[in-house]
Amino acid sequence: MLKKYYTDFGLLILRLGIGIMFVLHGYPKITGGIELWTKLGSSMGNLGIDFAPTFWGFMAAFSEFGGGILLILGVGFRFASFLMLTTMSVATAHHLGKGDGIQGASHAIEAGILFLSLFFTGPGKYTFR
Numbered sequence: 001m002l003k004k005y006y007t008d009f010g011l012l013i014l015r016l017g018i019g020i021m022f023v024l025h026g027y028p029k030i031t032g033g034i035e036l037w038t039k040l041g042s043s044m045g046n047l048g049i050d051f052a053p054t055f056w057g058f059m060a061a062f063s064e065f066g067g068g069i070l071l072i073l074g075v076g077f078r079f080a081s082f083l084m085l086t087t088m089s090v091a092t093a094h095h096l097g098k099g100d101g102i103q104g105a106s107h108a109i110e111a112g113i114l115f116l117s118l119f120f121t122g123p124g125k126y127t128f129r
Contacts, residue, residue: 004125011124012074018114019071022084026064029057037061043090046097063087071118074127081119088112 029036034054041057049056063083070080091108095101102109123129 008125011121012126014118015071015074015123019068022064022068022071024068026061026066026068029061030065032061043094046093047090059083060087060090071123074123075129077123077127078119081115085112085115085119088115 029040037057037060038054039057040060041053041055043060044050044053044056063080064087067080067084067087070076071084088108088111092105092112095105095108098104
């Protein structure tokens with residue numbers, strides 16, 4: 001019983017911390033407008049997807065900002081984790097594609113591993129659902 005409490009409390013701390021950081025990281029992107037979204041979305045070219053860069057850029061900004069809010073609340077948690085994992089996968093491909101190496105891609109790789117883990121663990125007991 002006590003172990004489950006610690007696990008749920010640990011997940012709450014993780015959700016709050018990572019969620020807040022991604023809201024702060026995504027806010028300038030979501031408010032950056034069409035020009036920034038187009039620039040962000042051009043990263044999809046690393047995956048051979050060259051159409052609708054503005055849409056893809058908006059989706060990346062939305063997944064970081066909106067996904068961070070959903071993580072904090074624990075609502076739509078697996079959906080948010082999946083969106084953020086996908087965004088981190090594209091960010092990893094972007095960094096590796098432009099020659100940044102593992103050092104340049106490490107933040108996206110680490111965050112991707114985190115979101116994959118959260119996708120499987122779920123939000124824990126303390127949510128707004």
